[in-house]
Amino acid sequence: MMPPSPLQKTRAGSAAPAAAAAPERRQPAAAPAVEQVDTGYLETLIGYNARRAALAVIERFMARMAAFELKPVDFSVLSLITHNPGITSRQLCNALGILPPNLVGMINALERRKLIARQPHPRDGRAVGLHLTGTGRKLMRDAERTAMEVETEATRALSAAERQTLIRLLKKIYL
Amino acid sequence: MMPPSPLQKTRAGSAAPAAAAAPERRQPAAAPAVEQVDTGYLETLIGYNARRAALAVIERFMARMAAFELKPVDFSVLSLITHNPGITSRQLCNALGILPPNLVGMINALERRKLIARQPHPRDGRAVGLHLTGTGRKLMRDAERTAMEVETEATRALSAAERQTLIRLLKKIYL
DNA sequence: TATTGTTATACTCTATAACTATA
DNA sequence: TATAGTTATAGAGTATAACAATA
Numbered sequence: 462m463m464p465p466s467p468l469q470k471t472r473a474g475s476a477a478p479a480a481a482a483a484p485e486r487r488q489p490a491a492a493p494a495v496e497q498v499d500t501g502y503l504e505t506l507i508g509y510n511a512r513r514a515a516l517a518v519i520e521r522f523m524a525r526m527a528a529f530e531l532k533p534v535d536f537s538v539l540s541l542i543t544h545n546p547g548i549t550s551r552q553l554c555n556a557l558g559i560l561p562p563n564l565v566g567m568i569n570a571l572e573r574r575k576l577i578a579r580q581p582h583p584r585d586g587r588a589v590g591l592h593l594t595g596t597g598r599k600l601m602r603d604a605e606r607t608a609m610e611v612e613t614e615a616t617r618a619l620s621a622a623e624r625q626t627l628i629r630l631l632k633k634i635y636l
Numbered sequence: 637m638m639p640p641s642p643l644q645k646t647r648a649g650s651a652a653p654a655a656a657a658a659p660e661r662r663q664p665a666a667a668p669a670v671e672q673v674d675t676g677y678l679e680t681l682i683g684y685n686a687r688r689a690a691l692a693v694i695e696r697f698m699a700r701m702a703a704f705e706l707k708p709v710d711f712s713v714l715s716l717i718t719h720n721p722g723i724t725s726r727q728l729c730n731a732l733g734i735l736p737p738n739l740v741g742m743i744n745a746l747e748r749r750k751l752i753a754r755q756p757h758p759r760d761g762r763a764v765g766l767h768l769t770g771t772g773r774k775l776m777r778d779a780e781r782t783a784m785e786v787e788t789e790a791t792r793a794l795s796a797a798e799r800q801t802l803i804r805l806l807k808k809i810y811l
Numbered sequence: 812t813a814t815t816g817t818t819a820t821a822c823t824c825t826a827t828a829a830c831t832a833t834a
Numbered sequence: 835t836a837t838a839g840t841t842a843t844a845g846a847g848t849a850t851a852a853c854a855a856t857a
Contacts, residue, residue, distance in 0.1 A: 492755040492765045493722040500730045502719050506783060507790055507799070508697050509689035510806040516733070517810035519661070519684035520840045534847095539677060544677050547668040551815060556673045558645060558691070561703040563848065565817060580667040587815040590667045607683060615682055627805040631685040633793040634802075636690035688818095726838055735826065740840060762833045794839040 497545050507634070518615045529604050530574075535560070536604060538567060541594070542577060543601050547590035549582065576600060670749060682809070693790045701787050704779050705749075709734070711779060713742060714768070717752060718776050722765035724757065 464564050526536060537557055542548055550568060560615045568591070571577045576597035582588035582622055593601065618623045678684045682685035694708055701711060712732055719721055725743060729736050743766070746752045751772035768776065791799045 491671035492767065494760075494765065495720045495723045495727060498716065498723060498727050499719050500716070500731055502715055502780075504807070505787075505803070507787055507803065508690060508708070508735050509712070510803050510810075511686055511693060514809040515683060515686035515690045516805040518686060522683050529675070533683070537684070540677055544674050545670045548670045548673060549815080550817095552670060552673050556675055558848065562818075562820095562850085563815065564767075583667055583669050583816095585669075585815080585857075588752070588817075590669065592667065602722065605677075610681055612680075612799055615809060619805060623725050623808075626801065627809075628682065628685050630794060630798055630802040630805075631689040632679070634689040634790060635685075723838095724838075736839065737841075737843095738825065757838095760834075760838080764839075784819085 510515070511631070511634070518591060518611070521615055522608070522611050525607050526604065530608070531602060531604060532616045535567060535571065536608065538564075539571065539576065539597065539601055540605065541591055543598070543605075546592050547580070547582075549585075551588065571597075592629050686809070687804070694787070696790055697783070697786050698781050701779065704775060704782070706779060710742060710746065711783065713739075714746065714751065714772065714781065716778055717766050717768055718773070718780075721767050722755070722757075724760075724763045724765060726763065729767070747773075 519537070522533055522536075526532070531539070534557070538553055541553055543558060550561065550564055553559065554564055566579070572579065575594055578592050578594050580588045580592055582590045616627075619627065655756055660686055683747055697711075701707070706714070709732070713728055716731060720727070725736065729733065729739055743752070747754065749771075750769055753767050753769050754764045755767055757765045791802075794802065
C-alpha cells in the first residue's frame with residue numbers, strides 16, 4: 462500500500478549538522494544538507510500519529526485479507542451484514558461513511574460472488590435487505606478469525622490493558 | 637469530507653428485533669428489518685478505530701487549514717521543510733510515505749506560491765535542497781499555531797495525561 | 812415532498828513505467 | 835550500475851447531479 466519508512470527520530474530544534482566527515486573546515490554560507498530527518502514536530506500531532514497507525518494496521522490487514530479477496534471496506538460491509546441481517550444499503554452508508562453511489566458497485570460484486578443476497582424489505586418497498594448466503598457465512602467465519610489474528614499481530618507491542626486503553630481513547634476522539 | 641455519522645451503539649450478539657410496534661402478531665419467516673445498526677464488532681478492531689479517529693481529526697484539521705489553502709499533506713511537507721531546512725524531495729518521500737511522482741506537483745505548487753525555494757544541494761548534484769521563504773516562514777508560524785489549536789479541539793474529551801498516553805500507544809503500533 | 816437505490820460522471824489520491832542527469 | 839528528480843499515465847477512492855420507484 463505505502464512504504465511506511467523507518468521514520469528515524471531526532472529531537473526537535475537541531476539545525477542539522479552539515480558535514481559529518483569534515484569537522485575542521487569552515488564552511489561558507491551555503492545551503493545546509495539534512496543528514497537525519499527530524500519528524501519530531503509531526504509526531505506531536507494526534508492526526509499524524511492516528512493516520513500512521515491506521516495505515517500500518519490496515520496494510521497488515523490487507524495483506525492477510527487478500528487470501529479472501531476482501532478489501533477493508535468489503536470486510537466492513539460483510540461484517541455489518543453478518544451482525545445486522547437485513548441491513549439496507551442506506552444503513553451501511555450511514556454506519557461506514559460511504560456515499561450511496563460508491564456502495565452500489567461493492568454490493569453488486571459481493572452479490573455476484575454469491576456471498577450476499579438481496580431480499581425485499583419487510584416494511585419499505587424502496588429498500589432492500591441484505592443477507593449473507595451460506596457461502597458468505599462460511600467465508601466470514603474464517604475472515605473474522607483472521608481479523609482477530611491481525612489484531613494480535615498489530616498490537617504485539619501492547620499489553621492487553623494498553624490495547625483496551627488505546628481503543629477507549631480512540632473512541633473518545635471520534636464518537 | 638465524509639459524513640462521520642453518529643454510529644449508535646448496541647451490544648453485539650442480538651438478532652435484531654423485527655417489529656417494535658406489533659409485538660403480539662406472530663410474524664411469518666420473513667426477512668427481518670434492522671432498527672438500530674450494531675457496530676459493536678467493528679469497534680473491537682484497532683484498525684477501524686484508528687481510521688475513524690484519524691478521519692475525525694483530519695476533517696477538523698482540513699476545515700481549519702483551508703484558511704491557509706493547505707491540505708494535510710501540504711502542511712506535513714512544509715512542516716518537515718521548516719524543521720529540516722535543505723531537506724530533499726527523496727527525504728520527504730521517505731519520511732511521509734509519498735511516492736516521488738506524486739510529490740512533484742505539490743512541490744511545484746508550493747514554489748509557485750513563493751512559500752518554498754529550491755537551492756542546489758551542497759554535496760549531491762542530483763538532489764535539490766528545499767527551504768522556506770520569508771513568506772513561507774510567516775505562513776507556517778500561523779499554520780502551526782492553528783495546528784495546535786486543532787489538537788486542543790480534537791482531544792477535548794481527553795485529559796492531558798490521556799493525550800500523552802494515546803500518542804505513546806499509537807507510536808507503538810506503527811514504529 | 813422526501814427517501815432508497817441507481818447511473819453517469821468528475822475529481823482526487825495513489826501507483827507504475829520510463830526518461831535525464833548526476834553519482 | 836545506482837540514485838534524484840521528473841513526465842506520463844493508469845487505477846482506486848471519493849464527490850456531486852439527476853433519475854425512477856416508493857413513502
